Every structure is written in structure tokens, then in C-alpha cells.
Amino acid sequence: MSSPTPRRRPSPAVYRRRRLVALVLALIVVGAIVAGIWVVVAQPWRGNAAETSAVTPSPSVSKSVEASPSASAASQAPAEEDAPDEDAAADDAVAADGAPACNAGDVTVEGSTSQESYGSDQNPEFSLTLTNTGDADCTINVGTSAQSFTVTSGSDTWWRSTDCQAKPSDMIVTLAAGQTVSSAETLSWDRTRSSVDTCDSGDRPRAPGSGASYHLAVEIGGIAANGTTQFFLN
Template structure:
């Protein structure tokens, strides 16, 4: 039976070197851990990512050129805002007697018993230009005659006359808006409130209506008959 030679134990110097290596490794590990806790390199990296450096494009302050207008000595704005007055419109002239014609009108040529004539005026501008004329009741007159006898005047018992200035265009004709009714009685300034004024005769009697408006009288009368 063979016997193995006993294993040789390391010398004390080897043990000391091994212990020194282990001790140095442990010291290095401890130093690295301490450095990590003290230096905290990850904190600097996070702070650097969270706080980027400001740039010109991220500034919220408005630029002076965008918010404040630059004064200018140029009169362009004032000239654009100023409108030059146009030519003044002149009012049409007043119609003269030669500018207009006046015509007496009745709603019928013959009236039976109990029918009252409706009287109107037609006014025509015979010129090629507009003119103005007063067509109010202050300038209107209706007169009814039979032969040389004047039976009725609208001005005898007129109340509250008024003025009305209108413009007649060239060639324009206008008529009374509301005809005037003749009640077939004789008028006078002293019998306006009387209920027993004389009544015009019928039986085919002939009557004539003459009118005036704006100082212009009708050139002809309008004939009608009462029955």
C-alpha cells in the first residue's frame, strides 16, 4: 500500500499576501460606495435634463417692434382718413306759372238726385327739370259757378289750412289724394254752420268747376250736370 506524500502548507508569507489583496479589494469597494453617496453623479444628470438652457425662441417677452408702433412723420394716415367734401346738392327751383298746368276734375259728368260731386285737382310739371311747389290747402281753391252765379267756394268755410311743399319731377303729374265733396248747397262765410242753405237746382242744370293751387289757376273749367 502506497502512501501519498503529505500536502505542503503555504508559507506564512503567502498568507500575508492573500490577506493584503483581500484587504485592498475591500478598501476599494468601500471607497467606491462612499464616492457614489457623496458625489451622486446621477443627480447632476437628472438636473441637467430637467433644466435645459433657455433659448431666444422660448422667451415670452414681446419684441418692441411687435407691441409698440413706431412714430412716423408721414401724413399718409391723416390723408387717408380725411374725405374731401363733394359738390353740394342744390334744391330744385320753385315752380312758376309757366312750369306747371292745373286741371279741374270731377268723378262724374252727371249726377242724379242725392249724388254729390267729388272734386279734385290735377297738377303737371310740363318742363324737363324738377321744381318745387306748395300744394297745401292754404293754396287750394275750388269754385263752382252756374252761368254768372257763383254757388260755392271751398275757401268760404275752410278750417285749419296748412302748407305742403312737394317736388315735381320733370313731366310728373299728381292728383288730389282725397277728393273734396260738394254738398250741392250755396256757400258763404256767414252760413258755414247753417243747416238751411239754399240747394242748387237739378233737372240737368249745368255747373262749372274752376280750381287753383300754388298760385296757378286751371286754364279751363270742368263742366258737369245735376239732375
């Protein structure tokens, strides 16, 4: 029998390659562990960012009354906090308490229509707005007894809100300096000619349409609007 061939020992170069491979594998494992620890420990903000933004309160918004441009800055400041809406009813104002009566020089009145032109099946809707342009609070009667809406066409008066008014009432209120208030509800005109003698009549003359022009004049508390508001009936 022949004797077994002795195994050859790997050369030093082979040992070096094996050590290099083992070292590389070890570095890969260690690198993966370190990377995992960095993701968990060094970057906690990734999970918290959404939570932080979710609980951040939004800025609060306060309602304010739009003051007249001529009102002073001092009179505008208190109106911005807990003030009524611009469209709030005049009867929501605080009752008069020692303030002087409003005069025409300190209050502006403006009438408005819900539309500029009305179809044959539409009734015009009217409202009014008053603004205290003075520097001090003043009192004014804003009750139905002090309100007047008048519709004219040329020199012809077609309708007055006071002709057939039922149970007019007074309401004295304080209008703060710079404050603007508007009627809470519109007043409708049935497109017929009014008269104190025809309030219960069912055949009052109907206002012409076909693009006819009409003008609305308003007054409240003895103070009339500076001009009229034009509208058209079809």
C-alpha cells in the same frame, strides 16, 4: 300483330314555316323591348317639360308715373323706376330742397269731377291733377291753404272750398320734371250755396237740379287751370 306504322318526317317546307314563325315571334319580343327602352331613355323631356315651365319666373312689372307728352325722354327715364302711382297724393312727393319755385309756364293744372252728371241724391266729387311740363324740377305749395275749388253756374258763384275751410295748412314739395300727381282724396260739394257767414247754417240755399249746368274751376299753388270742367245736376 301488325307492326306500327313509321312516323313520317315533316317535309322541308314545314321546317321552314316553323322557323319563320319562331323568327317572327322573336322579332316581336325584341321589338317590344327596344321600344320600351326608347320611350324611357330617348324621351326624358316629356316628363321635364311641365316642370321647366312651372318654375319659369314671369317678367317683373314696375310702376311708373305717366309723364306729360311734352316732357323730354331724359326726364321720363328716371320716373319709370320706383316712381309713385299717377294717383298718389301730392303730399307723398319729396320735400323741396334747392329747386326753384314752379311757375305757370311749367305746370299745368286740371280739375275733374267723378261723374259728368249727378242724380238728385248724389253729391259731386272733385279732384285736381298737376303736371310739371318743364325740363327741371320745381317746388310748389300743395297744401290745403293753396287749393281752391269753385263752382259756378253762369255768372253766379255757388260754392268755394275756401269759404268754410278748417285749419288750412301749407306743404311745399318738389315736383320732378315730367311728373304728374293727383289729389289722393276727392272733395265733396253738398250742393248748397257757400258763404263765410253761413258755415254753420243748416238751411243754406240748395243748387237747382233738373239738368242744370255747372262749372268747376280749380287752382293750386297760385296756378289756375286753363279752363273749367262742366257737369250737370239733376
